[in-house]
Amino acid sequence: MDIKLNDKENSRKELEATLTYEELTPYFEKAVEKYRKKVSIPGFRKGKAPLNMIRKLYGEGIEYSAVEDIAGEVFYKYITENNLDVISKGAITDIDYKPKEKLDFKIEFDVMPDVKIDKYKGLKLKKQTNKIDDSLVNDEINYHKFRSATYEIDGVASDDDYLITVDLQNLDESGNILIGQSQKDLKVYLGNPEIYPEFKEGMKGIKEGETRIIDSKNAEGEPKKVQISCTKVEKIIYPEMNSGFFKTVTGKDDLKTEEEFRAEIRNELQKIYDGISERQLKSDVVNEMIKENDIPAPERYIDVILDSMVEDYKSRYKGKKIPADFIEADFRNERRVDAIIQAKWYLIRDKIIEMEKIEADEESYRKIAEEFSGKFNIPADKLMEAYKDNEDIKMRILNDKVMDIIINNAELEEILELRTKEDSGEV
Structure with missing residues (x-):
């Protein structure tokens, strides 16, 4: 031959x-x-x-x-x-x-190109560290209290801890009803900080069966009148801060005092925001590595990654109808930049794996198995054996090891961020 x-x-x-x-x-x-x-x-x-x-x-x-x-x-x-x-x-x-x-x-x-890595040590990176403010802890606890609350019919909304049901009707300048501009059975929590000030003031002390007219503004800033008719007033009854409530929120039955509960909430928030910071740091690593090592990504490799993105999207609708507005060509165009970044990072990562002789070792598989053992209710040893045959798990381990090498050898500037209740929308 x-x-x-x-x-x-x-x-x-x-x-x-x-x-x-x-x-x-x-x-x-x-x-x-x-x-x-x-x-x-x-x-x-x-x-x-x-x-x-x-x-x-x-x-x-x-x-x-x-x-x-x-x-x-x-x-x-x-x-x-x-x-x-x-x-x-x-x-x-x-x-x-x-x-x-x-x-x-x-x-x-x-074939995968044999790339040359010019720099992967000594990168200048910023890492955000987080301090959890009491206001964020309070906001999280109040959120769970609200979710576990019960409601009691009352005649008048005497403070913010009320849920009222209203019918809304827009009026013209003369007070006449505007046809087609109404809402029925709208539920309003009076303690919601997002309520427009004029509505909050206008609904103070409202009674069941009462109708009021509120002067407001439309989206263009022009004056408008809104008629509200209250059909129900409910007092919000919050749960007691006891071990039963603590277990409902955390799933743990060893929390006996409010101080222990607050400490647990703070710890969980710390994990969440540290996770956000960690993901941002890893994203910065990818971007910096691509900037320092400008390597071309083969078109066919980009296409393979786009194929994977398309399949991943479609798999979310397994057994269901894919949205009618999904157009694969448009999806590929929208995700192309992401695919190029992924392709370049994978080439860089795989070269570092080769250069550093990185392997997925026993301890790494055990660590991931222990992390997910409780979630899947499978003994860690059995899960570890299954993971050893899983290529995705192997690549996750190798990817994390590459990240560790780059971060541990970087010039890392730590920036402290105070996390307050204003940040609660991030999680």
């Missing part, structure tokens, strides 16, 4: 091969045997006709039909034996079979 690998543009390769008829014969024999199993010839049971008869009747046609499969088999064997990191499956660009003589073919395909 005469076979050679030709370099094309960028990371594209061309496998060029010639097989003699003698080298083709074993492949053809397998093709004949395969064909015999499905052909019916009068006088013989299906799949039992003599091979010589099959060759005589269909031999040349079988050979022509088999040459593309043979080319694919030779291609796969070559890339496997030579450890080529192939991106694309490969496409036959030329194939020529001369019966009883030889087979010539060419297959083009893309």
Whole structure:
């Protein structure tokens, strides 16, 4: 067999091969045997006709039909034996079979480029550290109290701890009803800080069955009148701050005092905001590494990542209808920049894995298994064995190890951020 690998543009390769008829014969024999199993010839049971008869009747046609499969088999064997990191499956660009003589073919395909990393140590990075303010803890506790609250019918909304139900009707300047501009059974929590001041003031002390007119402004800042008719007034009854409530919120039954509960809430908020900071730091690492190591990403690799993004999106609707406004071409265009960033980062990351000889070790698998053991209710040891066969878990471990090397060798500036209730919208 005469076979050679030709370099094309960028990371594209061309496998060029010639097989003699003698080298083709074993492949053809397998093709004949395969064909015999499905052909019916009068006088013989299906799949039992003599091979010589099959060759005589269909031999040349079988050979022509088999040459593309043979080319694919030779291609796969070559890339496997030579450890080529192939991106694309490969496409036959030329194939020529001369019966009883030889087979010539060419297959083009893309491989991962061998990139050069100029810098991955000594990056200048900023890491945000977080201090949880009491106001954020209070806001989180109040949120859970509100979620667990009960309601008691009352006649008048005497303070902010009320939920009122109103019918809303827009009026013109003369106080006449504007047809089609109304809302019924609108529930309003009077303690909501997002309520417009004029509405908050206008609904103070409102009674069930009472109608009021509030002077407000429309989206353009022009004056408008709104008529509100209160149909229900409910007093919000908050739960007691006891161990039962603490367990409802946290799932833990060892919290006995309000101080312990507040400490637990603070600890969970700390984890959340530290996680946000960690993800931001890793995002900054990716951006800085791409900036310091400007490497081209093969178009085919970008397409592969976009394919994965499309499949991921569609998988969210498994068993359901994909939204009618989903247009794959538009989706690919919108996500293309993200795909390019991912492609460049993966190439950089994989090169660092090679340079640093990084491996997914036993301890790393155990750490992830212990992290998810409780969530899936599976013993960590069993989960760890399953994870060892999971390529995604392996790449997560390797990715984290690369991140650790870059961050641990960076010039890291820590910036303290006080997290207050104004930040609660982030989580």
